[in-house]
Amino acid sequence: MKPSFRASGVSALAFLLGLVPLAAKQDSLVISVYSRTNTGYRREFLPDGSIKPQTYVVGNGGISSLPGQTGAGDPTLFPTIVKLMARRLALQSFYPARQRAAADLLLVLHWGTTVPFDDAQLQNANANFGSAMNFYNNAQALVRESEARGEQQTTTDGIQIPIRSARDAAREDAETQLLQSQLFQDMRLKADEANARLLGYVEEINFRNNPARFAGAGNYFDDLMNDIETPRYYVIVQAYDFQAAQADGRRKLLWTTRISIPAEGSDFSRCLPAMLTDASQYFGRDTDRLVRNYREGVVHLGELEVLGTVPAPEGD
Numbered sequence: 001m002k003p004s005f006r007a008s009g010v011s012a013l014a015f016l017l018g019l020v021p022l023a024a025k026q027d028s029l030v031i032s033v034y035s036r037t038n039t040g041y042r043r044e045f046l047p048d049g050s051i052k053p054q055t056y057v058v059g060n061g062g063i064s065s066l067p068g069q070t071g072a073g074d075p076t077l078f079p080t081i082v083k084l085m086a087r088r089l090a091l092q093s094f095y096p097a098r099q100r101a102a103a104d105l106l107l108v109l110h111w112g113t114t115v116p117f118d119d120a121q122l123q124n125a126n127a128n129f130g131s132a133m134n135f136y137n138n139a140q141a142l143v144r145e146s147e148a149r150g151e152q153q154t155t156t157d158g159i160q161i162p163i164r165s166a167r168d169a170a171r172e173d174a175e176t177q178l179l180q181s182q183l184f185q186d187m188r189l190k191a192d193e194a195n196a197r198l199l200g201y202v203e204e205i206n207f208r209n210n211p212a213r214f215a216g217a218g219n220y221f222d223d224l225m226n227d228i229e230t231p232r233y234y235v236i237v238q239a240y241d242f243q244a245a246q247a248d249g250r251r252k253l254l255w256t257t258r259i260s261i262p263a264e265g266s267d268f269s270r271c272l273p274a275m276l277t278d279a280s281q282y283f284g285r286d287t288d289r290l291v292r293n294y295r296e297g298v299v300h301l302g303e304l305e306v307l308g309t310v311p312a313p314e315g316d
Contacts, residue, residue: 029295031259032199032201033258033278033282034257034258034287034291035200035255035287037284038252038253054105056094057100058109061236077272078109082109088283091281092280094283103242104241107238109235110236111233111236112233113231114228115191117188128181131177133177136171139166140171142163142166195228198236201224204224207289224290233263233266233268235275236256240254254284259276259278278291
């Protein structure tokens with residue numbers, strides 16, 4: 001059963017606060033890894049205690065990227081990713097099959113870029129709702145002042161006075177704008193959930209979505225939400241039972257490893273080795289929880305040394 005996505009608490013709060021954009025952590029590359037084995041999959045061990053090798057063939061699961069984007073959207077990267085991945089898989093005793101028909105596993109490789117929800121429409125809807133509420137509150141204040149003065153609120157034929165009609169119209173407009181905001185908020189939640197599932201963030205977001213995050217427990221929950229609401233490059237490796245697929249066409253998924261990095265400021269092809277290195281120890285096993293590794297990218301300057309001086313030009 002897929003875990004339920006429960007980030008609605010923070011999304012509702014963000015809606016009330018005007019959806020302030022989340023800030024990304026600076027000067028670091030966040031490599032996230034989430035790996036999960038399916039029930040029944042276990043690596044076997046040889047008498048000497050080493051892991052029993054398994055062989056594999058690789059299939060191209062396809063690319064998903066933003067329109068016009070380079071890097072992760074390059075289809076020619078498939079052989080490069082397979083080659084880089086093979087070196088890391090070997091560390092866990094997974095080896096390319098010499099004979100395809102005899103392979104234990106079919107590894108299906110997916111890569112690309114997540115597509116977060118564009119907040120522009122939501123921000124505009126929230127602004128319209130805020131303006132409509134201000135207009136309604138002002139109109140309501142005028143009605144209350146009129147009532148406080150004891151003024152007649154309807155004419156003799158039962159028609160309410162103009163300020164009450166204006167107040168009612170303002171209330172209807174505010175309700176309409178609220179519905180628009182809620183519509184876009186629902187769209188945002190669906191986009192968040194799709195990216196959380198794609199990257200393997202659902203369980204960690206649900207685990208961190210608790211009252212402790214409002215009581216000085218840190219910004220980790222916000223970091224997670226920022227990850228799924230900003231573009232990320234990803235690589236997903238899914239391992240299927242190749243022999244079962246050959247025997248009766250069953251697609252028996254054995255394990256899945258998901259790796260991602262922030263797209264902004266990153267070169268996908270250059271970051272691939274680091275991504276696969278961080279993920280390598282989890283091929284064929286569970287991470288239990290989402291793993292987020294920070295690789296610092298800060299340049300540290302040593303003590304400054306004067307190498308020489310240049311005379312100033314004459315006349316200066």
